[in-house]
Amino acid sequence: MNPLFAHNKINDDVLAVYYQLVARYMGRREVTAIDIGYIRRNGEVSQDLGVRIHVKEKFAPIHLDAREVFPDAIRDVEIDVLVSRFAHHATPVAGSYNKESERSKPHDPIRPGISVGDKGARGTIGLFVKDKEEHFWMVSCDHVIASAQRPDNDWVFQPAWSDDSAGRKVAELHRWDRPTNSAAARLVNGVRYTNVPFGWNSNQRISGVREPKLSDVLVKSGRTTGISWGVVDGIADNYDGVTNGVYIVPHDPENGGDVELSRGGDSGAIWYDPETMEAVGLHVKGAADPNPVNDYGIASTLTAVLEELGLQAP
Secondary structure, three states, X not given: OOHHHHHXXXXXXXXXXXXXXXXXXXXXXXXXXXXXXXXXXXXXXXXXXXXXXXXXXXXXXXXXXHHHOOOOEEOOEEEEEEEOOEEEOOEEOOOOOOOOOHHXXXXXXEOXXXXXXXXXXXXXXXXXXXXXXXXXXXXXXXXXHOOOXXXXXXXXXXXXXXXXXOOEEEEEEEEEEOOOOEEEEEEOOOOOEOOOOOOOOOOOOOOOEOOOOOOOEEEEEEOOOEEEEEEEEEEEEEEOOEEEEEEEEEOOOOOOOOOOOOOOOOOOOEEEOOOOOOEEEEEEEEEOOOOHHHOOEEEEEHHHHHHHHOOEOO
16 A cells, blocks of 8 residues: 555545446546545545545536536545646746755755756755765756756756856756656765755754655745745555655635645755654646646655655655
């Protein structure tokens, strides 16, 4: 069983329906993910867990063939349908989101929440960890610092090369994992770092890693949208190709301030617990067409990321 499901104590009936729907519907072109999370009723988020089918577009049953209509429930487990179209949130070289912000400029020491990338993309520094030999590594997304076809030994720049072509070489890429969309680069000797996120209103540093729980309130510091608050709303084996994932929505369900949860350039940011400062997830995808009222993001669990990369928590 996925450790996420065990950690969240998902009951056997919900799990059985989840795997039944995955087997039945994940092959459909319009289905982007199937997860376990909170059911919506009349546009409001309930506290009842069920299985959600994420689709590219939602249609009324009257416009669908009977075979295309999803069930409302199976064995008393409610089934919901959500519109979720995911996209990587690294900005390509041609983009220029927030290029003039402080986060996109050179920093010393380097820290979570600022610009980083290889020569093909830009995103966000996640956090710094170590290996068994006490070498220090930077963690971000593979499509941020390992975007080349054969990325081994590629240089990682801060700021990202596409933010500032004079950005300095701060790390050398050696490890990546496509299923969790993660990568790690070993820091160059002499590069100073801190795990205190940029823009966080204290000197607290990210320390330790834990599994996410449904309803967790988390914070991320991203290159483009800065400090964002979110809530873990769903968990799944796979979100649009991202394994061991969590579905995060804005902390304010109404999002009256029209705050963007994430945008291009935020990939690689760490979702962390603001109370304990433990790292929980690696931000890898967000809404393809961001509407702040209906925003969402996908993160790989940090426990799975570090296990796959063979690295240890800070």
